[in-house]
Amino acid sequence: MTNRKNLWLGMIVVVVLLALLVGCAAPEATPTPGPKVLKLAFIGAQTTWSAPWGHATTYPGVLYIEKINAEGGLLVNGERYKIEAIIEDDRADPTTARSCAEKVIYRDKVKFITATFDTLIATYFELARDNKVIQIYGATTTKLFDSRNPYGFSVMPQPVDLAPGFYDAILKEHPEAKSALSIAGRGETGESLSAASEAAAKAHGLKWLGTEFYDFGTMDYMPIITRVLAKEPDIIDIGYGVAALMTLPRQLGYKGVLCSSGTHDVAMRLRDTSPEVAEGFYQADGTHYPPTPAMEEFMKEYEALTGEWFGYAVPYWYGIRLILQGIQNAGTVDDTESIRDAIEQIEIQSDILPGAPVIGWGGAKTYGQAHQFLVPHCVNVIRDGKPITIDIVYPEVP
Amino acid sequence: MSAYLWWGDAGVCCTETMDIRVLSQVILNTLMLGGVYVLLAIGLSIIYSIMRVIQFAHGHMYMLGAFAVFFLFGQWGLNYFLTLIITMVMVGLFGVIVERLLFRRVRGLDLPSMIIGIGLLLLLEGAALLAFGAHWRYVPAVVSGVFNFGGVYVPKDRLLILSASVALVVLLLLFIERTKLGQAMRAVAQNRDAALLQGIDVNRISALGFAIGSGLAAVAGGLLLPIAWVDPFVGGPIVIKCFLVLVLGGLGSIPGVLVGGFVFAFIESFGFTYIGYEASVIVFVMVMVVLLIKPQGLLGHV
Numbered sequence: 001m002t003n004r005k006n007l008w009l010g011m012i013v014v015v016v017l018l019a020l021l022v023g024c025a026a027p028e029a030t031p032t033p034g035p036k037v038l039k040l041a042f043i044g045a046q047t048t049w050s051a052p053w054g055h056a057t058t059y060p061g062v063l064y065i066e067k068i069n070a071e072g073g074l075l076v077n078g079e080r081y082k083i084e085a086i087i088e089d090d091r092a093d094p095t096t097a098r099s100c101a102e103k104v105i106y107r108d109k110v111k112f113i114t115a116t117f118d119t120l121i122a123t124y125f126e127l128a129r130d131n132k133v134i135q136i137y138g139a140t141t142t143k144l145f146d147s148r149n150p151y152g153f154s155v156m157p158q159p160v161d162l163a164p165g166f167y168d169a170i171l172k173e174h175p176e177a178k179s180a181l182s183i184a185g186r187g188e189t190g191e192s193l194s195a196a197s198e199a200a201a202k203a204h205g206l207k208w209l210g211t212e213f214y215d216f217g218t219m220d221y222m223p224i225i226t227r228v229l230a231k232e233p234d235i236i237d238i239g240y241g242v243a244a245l246m247t248l249p250r251q252l253g254y255k256g257v258l259c260s261s262g263t264h265d266v267a268m269r270l271r272d273t274s275p276e277v278a279e280g281f282y283q284a285d286g287t288h289y290p291p292t293p294a295m296e297e298f299m300k301e302y303e304a305l306t307g308e309w310f311g312y313a314v315p316y317w318y319g320i321r322l323i324l325q326g327i328q329n330a331g332t333v334d335d336t337e338s339i340r341d342a343i344e345q346i347e348i349q350s351d352i353l354p355g356a357p358v359i360g361w362g363g364a365k366t367y368g369q370a371h372q373f374l375v376p377h378c379v380n381v382i383r384d385g386k387p388i389t390i391d392i393v394y395p396e397v398p
Numbered sequence: 399m400s401a402y403l404w405w406g407d408a409g410v411c412c413t414e415t416m417d418i419r420v421l422s423q424v425i426l427n428t429l430m431l432g433g434v435y436v437l438l439a440i441g442l443s444i445i446y447s448i449m450r451v452i453q454f455a456h457g458h459m460y461m462l463g464a465f466a467v468f469f470l471f472g473q474w475g476l477n478y479f480l481t482l483i484i485t486m487v488m489v490g491l492f493g494v495i496v497e498r499l500l501f502r503r504v505r506g507l508d509l510p511s512m513i514i515g516i517g518l519l520l521l522l523e524g525a526a527l528l529a530f531g532a533h534w535r536y537v538p539a540v541v542s543g544v545f546n547f548g549g550v551y552v553p554k555d556r557l558l559i560l561s562a563s564v565a566l567v568v569l570l571l572l573f574i575e576r577t578k579l580g581q582a583m584r585a586v587a588q589n590r591d592a593a594l595l596q597g598i599d600v601n602r603i604s605a606l607g608f609a610i611g612s613g614l615a616a617v618a619g620g621l622l623l624p625i626a627w628v629d630p631f632v633g634g635p636i637v638i639k640c641f642l643v644l645v646l647g648g649l650g651s652i653p654g655v656l657v658g659g660f661v662f663a664f665i666e667s668f669g670f671t672y673i674g675y676e677a678s679v680i681v682f683v684m685v686m687v688v689l690l691i692k693p694q695g696l697l698g699h700v
Contacts, residue, residue, distance in 0.1 A: 222427040226427060248553075253546070
């Protein structure tokens with residue numbers, strides 16, 4: 001009896017499994033015709049500590065795509081395309097970033113990627129290049145957008161191009177400064193920022209006192225700050241550093257110039273500390289203060305989506321427009337060589353800056369191709385509890 | 399006093415930095431940092447010694463505590479010290495729930511408890527990200543200003559942290575040494591079966607241990623928030639440091655935590671000031687050397 005019972009049970013299990021297999025193998029229902037779809041991928045951290053940067057990479061694009069879709073889609077060569085944003089969370093992890101890129105390129109068949117963080121992009125930019133995928137990066141590592149990567153474009157000004165103008169503006173207000181030093185998180189970004197700061201400081205005749213690196217998991221910055229202040233610098237560049245790097249020097253009696261030549265958000269610096277601590281802090285920032293009406297609108301939309309404005313989003317405001325305008329100008333959504341050639345010719349009138357300057361490309365001589373979009377950055381300072389722009393740096397890259 | 403320190407190509411510490419003021423500052427930094435590490439790690443030590451579980455989500459109790467203080471004190475303006483007490487109780491109760499639902503069934507089992515800890519860590523991170531967003535959160539200083547002793551600066555906020563850490567550790571030690579519940583905890587930590595035979599409710603003691611451990615981590619989060627920040631991912635690096643302190647001092651040994659915490663702080667403080675970034679390597683080398691010579695840690699028992 002038991003054997004017969006087991007036999008029946010086994011047969012039922014087999015039948016159920018077969019039914020499942022057949023169900024999975026069943027051909028898809030014939031899809032109903034709908035609008036054509038243009039897919040754009042955004043690879044950036046949506047979780048982990050670097051989520052603010054990932055959001056800044058993604059959401060300018062998402063906001064602009066929503067507007068275009070609300071107007072009926074992107075018009076390309078007489079046809080309307082609904083734009084689909086494919087957002088991949090790379091968790092600021094190189095292995096995950098590579099997986100995300102493989103997924104969007106091989107499975108989703110995406111031809112356009114926007115991403116940030118050089119360490120992560122470095123794991124997949126060659127894959128994207130070999131598959132002729134247009135890439136928009138906030139990159140400071142030149143191989144990602146120089147002639148080694150014909151499909152890569154950078155919308156982030158290079159620290160080496162921003163730093164000279166940044167130091168110009170600071171030294172106009174502090175001609176007494178004689179020495180400088182930088183504090184940077186260990187990694188490609190921190191190293192390139194500090195190298196650019198060093199080059200600019202030396203070019204302005206300042207004595208360079210070195211770079212102090214720290215791990216991103218550091219809890220207490222007192223030892224680092226103690227070491228820094230012992231060198232008695234007149235200018236301390238904290239790069240992308242946390243609020244403690246602004247607060248501690250002042251607590252320990254430092255009266256010199258505190259600044260950050262790495263693109264950040266001066267209003268966030270003020271929020272994260274206090275008007276007293278932030279007073280006199282200089283920041284390289286994509287946001288102009290006071291903002292133009294177009295900039296205010298962008299800031300409000302971004303805040304509504306993410307909860308907080310972050311100036312790192314500004315270059316990606318240009319990035320999404322470059323991709324979509326490039327597609328329209330080329331008259332194709334598939335031929336990425338033509339789209340690339342079209343993007344190279346684009347100039348954008350930037351109504352998020354006063355005077356609506358026209359922004360174009362640079363780097364033909366420096367990088368072997370003009371794929372560096374010359375996004376201007378503001379030198380902002382906090383005075384009387386408010387950020388103001390004292391200068392705008394227009395990078396010049398031959 | 400002057401001296402010249404050199405560490406290969408990693409950095410040069412010039413004559414100025416052996417100035418007595420800098421040295422004094424570094425010693426004070428060590429004390430302040432050590433207090434923090436002890437407070438963070440002691441809770442983890444209690445949990446391990448009583449339950450023999452590896453609570454990987456301990457750093458996220460810190461994170462929850464810091465967020466609680468961010469909202470109660472930073473956003474809603476409650477008294478800071480009252481906030482710390484509320485935070486400790488809230489996260490302590492959460493610790494009881496976590497112990498009952500998750501860790502009780504894997505008591506004494508290293509691998510399952512590690513996996514559960516990691517799962518809890520990811521769950522708390524994700525939930526915090528959804529609830530609070532990704533941006534770093536700060537609160538205004540509780541006390542501002544510094545004491546200046548001839549060029550040696552002691553920020554008042556750090557002195558507050560050190561004082562609170564010392565007070566909490568002393569209270570904890572008194573509780574463990576002088577109260578019946580504390581003695582019961584020690585009995586369970588020493589020999590669970592014998593404690594059972596003595597009529598001690600081991601489950602209740604485990605829950606209490608978890609509550610105290612989690613509550614202490616939460617208070618540490620609240621104490622550090624005015625000088626640091628909180629985001630959903632701050633717990634990861636914290637728990638690594640806690641484990642390093644525990645391993646250095648001896649797993650399950652509270653005196654070991656005290657020694658380990660200050661040794662760790664000493665290495666970091668002196669190392670980062672006089673050598674620079676490369677000192678972070680020394681920390682791990684030191685832990686490895688201790689483990690090679692004394693695998694149970696400086697004050698741990700075999």
